[in-house]
Amino acid sequence: MPTTALQLVHRAVAPPLSRLLRPTVTGCERMPATGGVLLAANHVSNLDNYVLSAVCPRPVAYLGKRELARGVFGLFNTAMGMIPVDRGSGDLSALERIADRLAAGDVIAVFPEGTRSPTGELFRFRSGLARIAHLAGTPVMPVGLRGTATVWPRGRRPIPRRPARGALEVHFGELVDPPAAPGGRARRQWTEALRARVGALSRQPLADRFAPVAHNSSTVQRWRHEDRDG
Numbered sequence: 001m002p003t004t005a006l007q008l009v010h011r012a013v014a015p016p017l018s019r020l021l022r023p024t025v026t027g028c029e030r031m032p033a034t035g036g037v038l039l040a041a042n043h044v045s046n047l048d049n050y051v052l053s054a055v056c057p058r059p060v061a062y063l064g065k066r067e068l069a070r071g072v073f074g075l076f077n078t079a080m081g082m083i084p085v086d087r088g089s090g091d092l093s094a095l096e097r098i099a100d101r102l103a104a105g106d107v108i109a110v111f112p113e114g115t116r117s118p119t120g121e122l123f124r125f126r127s128g129l130a131r132i133a134h135l136a137g138t139p140v141m142p143v144g145l146r147g148t149a150t151v152w153p154r155g156r157r158p159i160p161r162r163p164a165r166g167a168l169e170v171h172f173g174e175l176v177d178p179p180a181a182p183g184g185r186a187r188r189q190w191t192e193a194l195r196a197r198v199g200a201l202s203r204q205p206l207a208d209r210f211a212p213v214a215h216n217s218s219t220v221q222r223w224r225h226e227d228r229d230g
Contacts, residue, residue: 010059017054022165023147025055027172036102036138037175040129040194042122042202043111045148047158047168049082052109052143055170061101062109063094083108095132102136109143112195113211116154122204123211125195130187133178142173142194144201171201
């Protein structure tokens with residue numbers, strides 16, 4: 001189950017943050033009351049993880065580069081459930097840790113595109129998503145986020161005013177069983193079917209390519225090679 005600290009932060013921060021952002025939310029009743037769940041969401045803004053954490057009925061942990069865990073703002077990020085990940089670690093230990101937390105009953109959000117979309121399209125998903133789901137054996141819930149880029153545009157500071165009511169939207173989809181196999185054609189088909197669900201929820205056009213990620217990690221390079229081969 002989630003740590004007591006994360007539960008307390010969620011109870012204290014999520015309601016006022018949700019009231020501030022005033023998003024429209026659908027499908028949250030689909031969230032299981034207990035057990036691990038992997039959320040797979042589109043990613044267009046730095047606001048995505050905050051609005052998702054604010055409206056999810058259960059505390060949510062999510063992945064973030066270790067640089068975002070530094071300083072006062074970093075303390076807020078980690079308190080809100082961010083799991084710092086080292087770029088360039090060169091192994092799969094991060095995936096295994098996430099799978100262990102899911103198996104223990106946590107809810108963890110992943111942005112499978114690997115970065116914020118630079119064009120507004122929904123890019124192809126990275127193979128790590130299927131690997132985590134397979135290792136943990138937990139269901140995956142597609143999530144579509146809309147409007148966050150208008151409040152916090154990519155590469156810019158957030159707009160310094162409260163969003164209009166309903167300007168932000170979070171749509172939780174039907175649960176998807178994890179892939180039966182971690183690799184090959186079945187994994188790629190499973191990943192593409194999940195991406196189509198996220199695209200329907202986010203109403204983004206689907207890009208027939210991976211998003212560019214400025215990254216030299218050997219692990220990421222290996223995932224890229226496997227993505228092409230899958």
